[in-house]
Amino acid sequence: MENRRTSYRLPKAHGPRIAVIGGGHGLSTMLRGLKQYTENITAIVTxxxxxxxxxxxxxxxxxxxxxxxxxxxxxxxxxxxxxxxxxxxxxxxxxxxxxxxxxxxxxxxxxxxxxxxxxxxxxxxxxxxxxxxxxVTNANVQLEAEFENGVRVVGESKIFYCKKEQDCRIRQVRLLPEHPKALCAAVEAIQNADMVVLGPGSLYTSIIPNLLVDGIVEAIQESDGLKIYVCNVMTQEGETEGYTAADHIAALFKHSVPNLFDLCLTNSSPIPKGVAQRYAQEGAELIRCDKERCGELGVEIINRPVATVENGFVRHDPGHLARELILLHAERSVRIAGDRFTFDKDFYLVEDSKEQGPGADGKNR
Incomplete structure (x- = not known):
């Protein structure tokens, strides 16, 4: 038996069509990594x-x-x-x-x-x-948050302070005026995407507002692409204190539809104890990955090393995050059995290693 290896080189111009939805620094961090693998990126921003x-x-x-x-x-x-x-x-x-x-x-x-x-x-x-x-829209919209005690506040920048003051969870957020129309180009990009990525970013102020724009959720549902939510690494003070991965997913589904996506990418990289302690002093902690409850919501957890620490802050690593997303696309979408995937800055390669048995003439191939 002999081993035969075939490599398929995919130029960035022919890379997967990826629609990313969100806002804030998390989205821009991910984009820096993704552009190393594909030119076909559409960022849809709150x-x-x-x-x-x-x-x-x-x-x-x-x-x-x-x-x-x-x-x-x-x-x-x-x-x-x-x-x-x-x-x-x-x-x-x-x-x-x-x-x-x-x-x-x-x-x-x-x-x-x-x-x-x-x-x-x-x-x-x-x-x-x-x-x-x-x-995501050309409309002049504002964000309103309603807390579990019934208190409401209008203005994205005011939600943090109001949540700290009320000391209870956010029940829901809405846009004012409600149901603004999505940009047609954004809807088309999602519908035609090979992969749709939600996040990373602030749950209630960067990701969910996009889902409240008319046409966005429907476009995600209609897309045949792989649908992934990139969960934050840490909870966010003034927004998601005490939230698990399942809590994030449940909030996204509550503001859209159940089963909007199938996969949730979480971080497996260790966080230094001193860094975690400093976050704890501010009311933030590592997001606990409660796989069983996520499974009950119909979402598979993919745990990968995608985070790093920069100047004492926990951040997604743009290169690691992009690589894992491209790997997931290759594994779940291309579906070439037995293939192994490696990367360089210009291409992602599919290396096919197969053992060749004897042919019709009895010789190994």
Whole structure:
């Protein structure tokens, strides 16, 4: 018997079509990794943020918040170092103190464009990004949270403080006005995706708001692609204290439909004791993976080493997270029995090792 190995090289231009849905730094972190494997990425981003520099521009210019979209554009950008530095620059003095140049750039483009998504498209061209970034809707929406004691608060930036004050869980969130229409391009990207990824990111303020936009949940249901939720590594103070993986999944299903996705990717990398203790002082902890309850919800847990510690903070590692997602796509979608998958920066390869038995002439092949 002899061993035969065949490698299939898949250029990034022909990589899997991936639709990622969310917001915040978790989404942009994942995008930095995914663009190493495929050019066919569509990031669908929440526009419910109303805090910080984004909130100021939203209030002053009556435009959707640019911050989360800017982060995704920066993650997918292919620009000179000077341009990257310029986009990251934050003013330190005067009326613009704390505002980023990237936000102002997108705001200016919005002023000369027919719509917010057109402005995002123009900025995408300037930055020569890999893939696409789309606002989930062009509507001017706000996020309202209702707590288990019946108290309600309007404004994404106010939810943290209100939850700390009320000291009870969030019952549900909704958009105001309700049922805004999703961007057609976002719906089409989800429907045509080989893989749909929810998260990582803040459960109630980055991921769920996208599911409340008309057309998004239906598009996920209609998609034949692999559907995965990337669970956060730690609970989030002021939002998900005490939540397990199943609690996250149950909240997502409650705000959409049961069985919206089949897989949940969780972290198996160890977190240093000192780092965990510091998080505990702030009311945050490692998210407990209660597999049995997740199974009862119809979701399979995939536990992989996808986290790292940077400057004392637990974060998803962009390279490790992207690699595990591409592996899952290859294993669950390509389904070539007995194959082994390896990667480099330009391709992902399928290495097929098969033992060849005797042929018709009696010789081994």
């Amino acid at each position: 526009v419910a943020d109303d805090g910080g520099g984004s909130g100021m521009l939203r209030q002053d210019l009556r435009m959707p918040p640019p911050g989360d979209i800017r982060n995704c554009l920066e993650a997918l950008a292919n620009t000179e170092p000077l341009m990257a530095e310029l986009l990251h620059y934050r003013f330190s003095e005067g009326t613009l103190a704390g505002q980023s140049f990237g936000n102002l750039f997108l705001a200016a483009l919005n002023g000369i464009s027919s719509s917010f998504d057109a402005a995002v498209s123009r900025m995408s061209e300037v930055l020569a990004i890999t893939g696409r970034v789309l606002p």
